[in-house]
Amino acid sequence: MTVRKGKRLGITIQEHMAIDVCPGPIRPIRQISAYFPRLSPTSSFSEPLSPNQVAAPTALSPSSAGQGGGAVGGEGGGGSSGLLSPLLPGAAGGGGSLSAMSSMDTSIEIDSCDSDDNTSLGTLEFDLLYERATSSLHCTVLRAKGLKPMDFNGLADPYVKLHLLPGACKANKLKTKTVRNTLNPVWNETLTYCGITEEDMYRKTLRVSVCDEDKLTHNEFIGESRVALRRVKPDQTKHFNICLEHPPPLPSPTAMSTALRGISCYLREWETEQQRSLEERGRLLLCLQYLPPVGDGDVKGETKDRARGGLCVGVKRCAHLAAMDVNGFSDPYVKTYLKPDVQKKSKHKTAVIKKTLNPEFNEEFFYEISFSELATKTLEVTVWDYDLGKSNDFIGGVSLGCHSQGETLQHWIDCLKNKGKKVERWHTLTNELPGSTLQE
Numbered sequence: 001m002t003v004r005k006g007k008r009l010g011i012t013i014q015e016h017m018a019i020d021v022c023p024g025p026i027r028p029i030r031q032i033s034a035y036f037p038r039l040s041p042t043s044s045f046s047e048p049l050s051p052n053q054v055a056a057p058t059a060l061s062p063s064s065a066g067q068g069g070g071a072v073g074g075e076g077g078g079g080s081s082g083l084l085s086p087l088l089p090g091a092a093g094g095g096g097s098l099s100a101m102s103s104m105d106t107s108i109e110i111d112s113c114d115s116d117d118n119t120s121l122g123t124l125e126f127d128l129l130y131e132r133a134t135s136s137l138h139c140t141v142l143r144a145k146g147l148k149p150m151d152f153n154g155l156a157d158p159y160v161k162l163h164l165l166p167g168a169c170k171a172n173k174l175k176t177k178t179v180r181n182t183l184n185p186v187w188n189e190t191l192t193y194c195g196i197t198e199e200d201m202y203r204k205t206l207r208v209s210v211c212d213e214d215k216l217t218h219n220e221f222i223g224e225s226r227v228a229l230r231r232v233k234p235d236q237t238k239h240f241n242i243c244l245e246h247p248p249p250l251p252s253p254t255a256m257s258t259a260l261r262g263i264s265c266y267l268r269e270w271e272t273e274q275q276r277s278l279e280e281r282g283r284l285l286l287c288l289q290y291l292p293p294v295g296d297g298d299v300k301g302e303t304k305d306r307a308r309g310g311l312c313v314g315v316k317r318c319a320h321l322a323a324m325d326v327n328g329f330s331d332p333y334v335k336t337y338l339k340p341d342v343q344k345k346s347k348h349k350t351a352v353i354k355k356t357l358n359p360e361f362n363e364e365f366f367y368e369i370s371f372s373e374l375a376t377k378t379l380e381v382t383v384w385d386y387d388l389g390k391s392n393d394f395i396g397g398v399s400l401g402c403h404s405q406g407e408t409l410q411h412w413i414d415c416l417k418n419k420g421k422k423v424e425r426w427h428t429l430t431n432e433l434p435g436s437t438l439q440e
Contacts, residue, residue: 121223121244122147122183124160124210128227130201132234135426137193139206141176143186147244150212150220155181157213158222162191164320165205165226170328171282171320171357178213194358195283195319195426201229210244221247281396281429282321282357284334284383287314287364288400288415289422290374310368311338311415313379315350316424317360324385324393329355331386332395338367339378352386374416375402383429396429 127140141160150156157180164172172193179185209224223244232238293309315334324330331354338346346367353359369377378401385393400412411425 120146120148121246122210123241123243124208124225125239125241126160126208127237127239128206128229128232129237130196130229130232130234132198135194135196137196137201137206137229137232138190139174139192139208140190141187141208143184143188144210145184147183147185147210148222149183150222151181151214153181155183156222157181158185158210159213160187161209161211162193163207163209164193164200165207170323193319194317195285197426197428198234201232201234204229281431282383283319284381284396284398284427284429285316285318285424286381286398286400286411286427287316287422287424288312288379288411289314290371290415290419292371292419308368309370310366311374311379312364312366313348313381314364314422314424315361315381317358317362318383318429319358319426321357321359321383321429322395323357324395325387327355329357330393330395331355332357332359332383333386334361334363335382335384336365337380337382338369339380371416371419377401378403379412381427394431396431398427398429400427 122144123146124144125142127138127142129138129140130136131138139162144158144160147156147158157178159178160176162172162174174191174193176187176189176191179187206227206229207224208227210222212220212222214220224247225242225244227240227242289312291309291312313336315336318332318334321330321332331352333352334350336346336348341347348365350361350363353361378399380397380399382397383395385395387393398408400408402409402412404412407425408427411423411427414423414425
């Protein structure tokens, strides 16, 4: 079709869409390996063969090396281009050529290494030790090797973060220092969880994650690993050298309901675990000591106030408290009562520790009371969050007495049996105290 000058070519909208807009067939996205030359028989460095040579089945055979050497290696022979040519002139036997199948296998191996899913995230080495006497879990982070590069310089600024599952929050988050510009960092740093009971060791999991610190942007996640604490025996150090993994994907509600359908035992256990995690508001370390009365001749100095005997309550520390403020922390303090308190003189209060979920108090309070009267009393210990200008928030509490149950009852009995001895024990805080009216 010829178009004369001065006349405008008129085309339909269908032709316009077909010519100018249609992008054509969709091509697959090129991988990184596609931008690098491959030394294979199908490489683009070799010249195209003629139709006769393509049709000939002996084009890649050693017997035709002398005839096809000029087409592949150039006019001057195959000496200078022998490295890029699949045919090696002058070679004898079957070792002078590569088959098409072997070139295809080599191409597949190169492409498989380019996938990010097959790239190693690195390894992490650490030790775990659970001390039963102090109810503490020590995690010694030793070193990491072969971490994935996260920065533009091909390095990373890694640090290690610990969480206890279930119930990961700021209260049980521990973090190591950051090692700059390395893929093989060495920390040799010990992180300690306080208030870990044997029940926690049986049902909780430690999540160890490695992250890259960025000052200008948000920190980047490298990899993680999860260790069931039941694998750690009390008072025995267990060494771990594990490979980092991607975090497990979150299941959809539909998939979760389908997977859990009909498994009533698992559902009951899961609901109990969730209810228990909601009721727990933290841990409290208490030290109880009943001091028997002493004679007047044996009393000296500060002990005169305790000559008649009584109960000494030591508030040591709290751990994993619930966050009550918008910043993710609390301003906790502890109050103690010895009830029933008719005269309302048994209230004692510790100092306020600002912006923490793991406060350490180390304060003692003394109640002057006889042993017979103590058997009818109940010690109530509550933890509060201090708020300036408004009412304080209740975090949790615990009651100890002859009418309590479980570990609290055992702690109270041990205190009464071992007169003059200090008895320490961790207690789980609950959001409700049975038979008690909370007082602020």
